[in-house]
Amino acid sequence: MQTVVGYYDWQSGEKSVSDKEFFVHCSGRYRLIHKESFKTERPNGANNYQLLYIADGKARFRLEGKMHILEKGNCVLYRPQEEQYYYYFLKDNPDIYWVHFSCKEENEFLAKTGFLEGKIYYVGTDNSYVRIFDNMISELQLKQPFFEEQLQFLIQELFIKMGRNQIRENTVFESYNKEVEEAIRLFHLAPESDFTIKEFTKERGLNYYRFIDTFAHYVGVSPRQYIINIRMTIAKDLLMNSMFQISEVARLTGYENPLYFSRLFKKTWGVSPTNYRKESNPLLLIEHESNRKGFKS
Template identity: 40%
Template sequence: MYTNNAYLNNTTMDIKDKSKPLIVTSCGTYHLFTRPKLPTWRPRGRRDFQLLYIASGKAHFHFSQKEEIVTAGHIVLYRPKEPQKYEYYGEDQTEVYWVHFTGNDVTNILRYYGFTKGKHVYYCGKRLEYQNHFKTMIQELQMCREHYDEILEMHLREIFIMTHRHFQTSSKTGNSQIAEDMDSATLYFNEHYNQEINIEKYAQSHNMSTSWFIRNFKKYTGFTPLQYILSIRIYNAEALLKNNIYNITEVASIVGYDNPLYFSRTFKKLKGISPSEYRNSIES
């Protein structure tokens, strides 16, 4: 088993602190490989809030004496004084990240980000960003360097924001898996926008029909895939044109155009002025 944990003031006791709106008091991770079982049973709950993110495998939770198997990509939220009973099993290869937090405005903060009272399990998607935020929080709480408490709050709020975004985008498509597929597509397009991208091949490689992918991508982002890629190219071209480090031909090449004339025509069609006119307007 792998574990890495951090505690405020080096205490494992649950803390109730109303001095600030949101305070992270402890966080950590468990990853089971061979240990047969890791159970948790707190019949009276805790005084603080707890959020758990299942990164891989699955976990067994018990709510109102009923077992619920929670799989990767889900968040589980416990509020103060709620009974907590759950188990991780080695055979499931469970990897989980957790954080305890308190504060004088936590209830309102959770409501603002879509965590409704009475609900424990939320699907938020399988993304490495969640794990990265937890890992940073663990390190910050272990080191306790200057402003660490602010950084802890910032990363926890970003987890809330990412989760809320997933709630919102899932409601647009009506399906969490579709939202996750579209998130993956936008990430891929952002990383490869300056290369030649064949939309049909991309859809096929992800077991989607081209028409289905284009339809759901537009529903999710408001753009067709080609429009989305084009918008990224022009946005980055604008950033490069704001200084004189690169000439127009070099800017065109950097954002994915082999033909600088075609780049200039495309830029003017979208922005109303040519790249050189855009640069001159910035300089003047």
């Protein structure tokens, strides 16, 4: 059996408790390599919370008198004093990560991320889970400066990622595909570029109209409008800098035609770029005029 563990201190374990918002007592990883089986039976449970994540293979849990065979991508959350019966068998190739932690009862954060109801949660397989568990184990082993604070951030990051993936696994969100996410990343990476949705969908073998509908359904606006919104938000910031003329702001946000840019800006914000600059900071106009005259002389 391969065991990797980290403890806050050598007394930390299932009996440890803390009154902090989030506190990690210990974390580890179990893999059966030669041992035929491994079992944990705690009729009185633990004094703290325990989360077990099946990174690979299968594990067996007896919950409320019923045996569950859970495959990779599932996790189980035990609350304080809940009985714990779980079993690993070599034939199932289990690879299990776990963490014991304390948090306040009826924790708002756990509720928001969907971990206050039920015991079994399908969160999918995600390499980031393993990274976070490995980092928690390392922090507990090395105990570098501010490791307690880092552990709090890590376990909250774990629940955020698991909660987010739970939502995506729901049937309502099954169409929220990676193509939409990739498009959003590209829009923010270079919003001024000449980005065409038709080329994007063609390169990925997607139906153009279906992608447009999917994007609008989950984001709330069309891809074209999303790009305009990003550009107009950037334009507001650029207009606050007196070094840029309106035509330069237009070009920096992807528009060669300043008049077209101005129409879009006014349609978005209800005010022209010139008036926005004047209303936001009248001194910028004075400074801009002074710089322009000084440059000419």
